[in-house]
Amino acid sequence: MAPPAARLARVSRTVSFSACHRLHSKSLSDEENQKLFGKCNNPNGHGHNYKVIVTVRGEIDPVSGMVINLTDLKEYMQEAIMEPLDHKNLDEDVPYFAEVVSTTENVAVFIWENLKKLLPVGTLYKVKVYETDQNIVVYKGEETISEK
Numbered sequence: 001m002a003p004p005a006a007r008l009a010r011v012s013r014t015v016s017f018s019a020c021h022r023l024h025s026k027s028l029s030d031e032e033n034q035k036l037f038g039k040c041n042n043p044n045g046h047g048h049n050y051k052v053i054v055t056v057r058g059e060i061d062p063v064s065g066m067v068i069n070l071t072d073l074k075e076y077m078q079e080a081i082m083e084p085l086d087h088k089n090l091d092e093d094v095p096y097f098a099e100v101v102s103t104t105e106n107v108a109v110f111i112w113e114n115l116k117k118l119l120p121v122g123t124l125y126k127v128k129v130y131e132t133d134q135n136i137v138v139y140k141g142e143e144t145i146s147e148k
Contacts, residue, residue: 018048051130
């Protein structure tokens, strides 16, 4: 009898964190920032209750029956997302955002880069960040859009 074929699966886990920020680009004048970002450029900032869904992929281990141990994934997400971002002023408390505008797109990239350092190589599939129920960013590690 032939050994069973390897089965691939994706596993997702969700966390939520609260943080404040101000959308402001150092490359633009105050007037340009106000025009581009509107009320999100408020000098005092504003806050969100972000929701993040992290998806990993891999073969289902024939012994454990898992793609990844969920306890490990929970710990990785705690270190990569909750510790640096929860109840923080993104622009003031997170060094990454000192030079990068704290848009949800860039929050997703930040989370991706942090998780990539912790997860087994090649397992991180997708980071989905909900800034609100209406504003959602999906990042899969792509760096550029290739010309065809």
